[in-house]
Amino acid sequence: MKGSRHGSTKENGENAALGQASGHTMAVDLLIRELEESLGQDRVRADRIEIGLFSGDASTFDLGQAGLVCMPRTSSEVQTIIEACNRHQRPFVARGGGTGLAGGAIPCGERPVVIALSGMDQILEVDVSARLAWVEPGVINLDLTRHLTPLGYHFAPDPSSQQASTLGGNLANNSGGPHCLSYGVTNAHILAMELVLPDGSVAMIGQDGGDAVGYDLRGIVVGSEGMLGVATKIAVKLTPNPPAISTLLASFPTVRQAASAVTSVIANGYVPAAIELMDRNAVKLIEDFVHAGYPRDAEAVVLLELDGLEAGVTATTKEVSHLMTGAGAISVRCAADDAERMLLWKGRKAAFGAISQAQPDYYLHDTVVPRTRLVEVLDEVYRIAEKYELMVINVFHAGDGNLHPILAYDAREKGRLELVHQAGREIVEASLAAGGVLSGEHGIGVEKQAYMSLMFSSIDLAQQDLVRTVFDPERLSNPGKVLPTGATCAELQYMNHVPDGVWA
Numbered sequence: 001m002k003g004s005r006h007g008s009t010k011e012n013g014e015n016a017a018l019g020q021a022s023g024h025t026m027a028v029d030l031l032i033r034e035l036e037e038s039l040g041q042d043r044v045r046a047d048r049i050e051i052g053l054f055s056g057d058a059s060t061f062d063l064g065q066a067g068l069v070c071m072p073r074t075s076s077e078v079q080t081i082i083e084a085c086n087r088h089q090r091p092f093v094a095r096g097g098g099t100g101l102a103g104g105a106i107p108c109g110e111r112p113v114v115i116a117l118s119g120m121d122q123i124l125e126v127d128v129s130a131r132l133a134w135v136e137p138g139v140i141n142l143d144l145t146r147h148l149t150p151l152g153y154h155f156a157p158d159p160s161s162q163q164a165s166t167l168g169g170n171l172a173n174n175s176g177g178p179h180c181l182s183y184g185v186t187n188a189h190i191l192a193m194e195l196v197l198p199d200g201s202v203a204m205i206g207q208d209g210g211d212a213v214g215y216d217l218r219g220i221v222v223g224s225e226g227m228l229g230v231a232t233k234i235a236v237k238l239t240p241n242p243p244a245i246s247t248l249l250a251s252f253p254t255v256r257q258a259a260s261a262v263t264s265v266i267a268n269g270y271v272p273a274a275i276e277l278m279d280r281n282a283v284k285l286i287e288d289f290v291h292a293g294y295p296r297d298a299e300a301v302v303l304l305e306l307d308g309l310e311a312g313v314t315a316t317t318k319e320v321s322h323l324m325t326g327a328g329a330i331s332v333r334c335a336a337d338d339a340e341r342m343l344l345w346k347g348r349k350a351a352f353g354a355i356s357q358a359q360p361d362y363y364l365h366d367t368v369v370p371r372t373r374l375v376e377v378l379d380e381v382y383r384i385a386e387k388y389e390l391m392v393i394n395v396f397h398a399g400d401g402n403l404h405p406i407l408a409y410d411a412r413e414k415g416r417l418e419l420v421h422q423a424g425r426e427i428v429e430a431s432l433a434a435g436g437v438l439s440g441e442h443g444i445g446v447e448k449q450a451y452m453s454l455m456f457s458s459i460d461l462a463q464q465d466l467v468r469t470v471f472d473p474e475r476l477s478n479p480g481k482v483l484p485t486g487a488t489c490a491e492l493q494y495m496n497h498v499p500d501g502v503w504a
Contacts, residue, residue: 171222177344244314
């Protein structure tokens, strides 16, 4: 089978990766042979179907096309792939679980080589005394926590995609999650990394023991969306499991009152581990999907979690419950045991999957607004959805103002996707007008690239571009992302005159 897969890759003119011009074909053949010799034929894929599978992510942006897919298993193999890309002047894109929602892992431009890292999924070392673990980038977020739980620890960042998203992808996007309100986003939990730079050299960024000295290059790389290199080993911080946890579910007669209750809790000096808000549409879909025990008659619910020492958690639970009742809560209930707590969180984590009951497609945004302006921005989100006759479902990290308005739609309806993107654009603009920012955890990718100039001055953007140039002067690593270039991913493909099925 190995021979048939890649024998046909080189011999069949219909294959997407070969290209139609003889010069291109020869160059591609050389690169394929070179990589097959290093990785083996079974881990270098150029089949049309497989290329298609790796040409998109979980976003609504279907703009890219991979030229070749490589599946390394070691750091040295990643280095080999990147060195080969440099020799052939071929761009490359690192990819984890493909759960990104901003188009960050879409292969843009001249048919980049996709470096699929999901096979590098080993937990290399756990050092409880130093409270750190070394992992490979393909380790699934939730798998790491499950591995650590018997030892009394967990990995704190917990994006809703944690059952499928990888640590490499979390690092690239500086992912968040419900419990990042008190524990911080991914950047606060990455100590160091082995990074294969865009020229193929290897650098150790950060320090796994004590505080790193010099420039904070670790902080620059985390959240850089794969434009500065490929992390092949990652040192993550272990967080002790709290001795006591209290999970509250409060129901409200209006979304406004629920949002105001969140603001009241924070304003009174409490910083829970998590505060999530879900509106009526979300509650109904979640209940139909997983029967989590949310009250169907509520216009909104707030899921709030406290953790710490038992005496403190008990006292704070009473005080926070009182605050939410004072803010208009119809009911406030505390999970009786771990089973009920896990069910409440299962509902929240399954929210995106539950949307399929209403519509086959959805577009999810990720802006952050000041907590004090949550109410007015939510009002604007509902107004925009009504204007475009779209179903909107609000499920978001209310504690830090990280909005996730979900626009549910059917892409088979002509012109519907265009309306969805127009509504999304207006939601972004409303968030920025309220003093917000473009992203809390999903990244910029191609989705918000055009809005960067609304948030940053030309001088700011030029400085960011200079940083990228230091790491990647040839612009080979994940091209066409984040920083405005005057060409979107789709435009790059057009400008390079790449017809469907041809690797230019």
